[in-house]
Amino acid sequence: MRVPRPRKVVLLIALVVTLVLLCCGGSVTVLLLGGTGDDNPSTLNASLGCGKGGPVDPDSKLPRIRSYGGAQIRNAAVIINVGADMQMPPRAWVIAVATAMQESRLVNLGHLGDRNDHDSQGLFQQRPSSGWGTPEQVRDPVYASTKFYEKLKTIDGWQTMPLTRAAQAVQISAYPDAYAKHEPMATQIVNSLADGAANAVGDSLAMVCAASGQIAASGWTIPLRAGVGSGFRTSERPNHHGVDLSIGKYTPIGAVASGVVSMVKCDEDFNGRKSCNVDGYPGKGGCGWMVEILHPGNVMTRYCHLVQRPFVRENQQVAAGEIIGRVGSSGNSSGPHLHFEVHLNNDRSSAGAVDPVQFMRNQGASLGGEG
Structure with missing residues (x-):
């Protein structure tokens, strides 16, 4: 077979692209160019749906979601649909799926014989002997999901609790912290099956994208409302592994x-000095007063240049939106701002850092003061 010359191949591709564009219009242009060119986080979040399309x-x-089979994803869809029918907001769906x-x-488990945990059965491993229902009932995904949501509704403040605490309050498990690790994948499942509902305001039935300062159903929110100044690894600052959010001193x-x-x-x-209780200056070096938090999914966030000793201590569990300190200008800083970083796989080094703007946008919590 004769191989076409490169110039002919290019001309052929150009002709095909032109014909497709003439036929199909702007939507194909977006597909070919990889986006709309609109980097506004609010617009991009809106394009995810934020639950407007309703549960599947x-x-x-x-859809196929990672290692989960069709029956498992169907069970997740049932859990989400039951929550929607019961007028539970999307944060509840994420909690229920993670649980x-x-x-x-x-997997809708029956009795496993010698391997069974007491008499636990069904999606939520509910125990008939504890009053959850008959064995047949707790193996019914609709019934089991309904009972889970009914119990969740009785927990004061479940909407703002860490997911693992809310789940544990319902389940009373021997492993109270085990639910946290499932939050990222549960968020992805809810987004896939309910038109981006995990990006909606978590405690609202309105199904609107979370605005600045609101907690999304994913469990994420912004650290403060401020415009993004210096960006992530720009050409001017290639070793800047986070973003700077410029705002007044003492802002929570x-x-x-x-x-x-x-x-x-x-x-x-x-110079090896720990002088964080005074304003810093460019070239001084260091983060000043700083905090690092490890989140579900081994995501670590870093907060630098605080004005005084942070309000939290190591090994303390915090909730989304909980105040951890105040903005300052300690360390290597030219003025009051929060330097904010996101690291994957709990890798504290620069190798683990990712663009906070893109990451937070994907969680339904856009930086930059929009909303």
């Missing part, structure tokens, strides 16, 4: 999601 029909063709992931891996800083405080310290400057 469990009996329809469902079932821990209890049964979204909130944790962006539930988690455990993994570090609180006064960071040394380039």
Whole structure:
């Protein structure tokens, strides 16, 4: 077979693209160019749906989500639909799906004989002997989901609790912290099956995208409302592994999601000094007063240049939006601002850092003051 010359191949591709564009219009242009060119976080969040399309029909063709099979995803769809029918907001859907992931891996388990945990059965491993219902009832995904939500509704403040605490308040498990690790995947499942509902305001039935300062159903929020100044690894600052949110001194800083405080310290400057109770200056070095929080999914967030010793201590569990300190200008700083970083796999080094703007946008909690 004769191989076409490169120039002919290019001309052929150009002709095909032109014909497709003439036929199909702007939507194909977006597909070919990889986006609309609109980097406004509010617009991009809106394009995810934020639950406006409603939950997917469990009996329809469902998407494949990582290692979960069709029956498991159908069970997740049932859990979400029951929550919607009961007028439970989308944060409840994420909690319920994560709980079932821990209890049964979204498999509707019957009695497992010698391997069974007491008389626990079904998606949520509910025990008939504890009053959850008959064995047949707790193995019915609709019934089991209904009972889970009914119990969740009785828990004061469940909407703002860390997911693992809310789940534990319902389940009373021997492993109270085990639910947290499922939160990121439960969020993805809810987004896939309910038109981006995990990006909606978590405690509202309105299904609107979370605005600045609100907690999304994913469990994420912004640390404070301020415009993004210096960006992530720009050409001017290629070693800037976070973003700077410029705002007045003493502005409260909130944790962006539930988690455990993994570090609180006064960071040394380039001369080895720990002088964080005074304003810093460019070239001094160090983060000044700083906090690191480890979130579900091994995501670590870092907060730098606080004005005084942070309000939290190491190993303390915090909730999304909980105030951890106040904005300052300690360390390597030219003025009051929050330097904010996101690291994956709990990798504290620069290798683990990702763009906070893109990451937070994907959690339904856009930085930059929009909303």
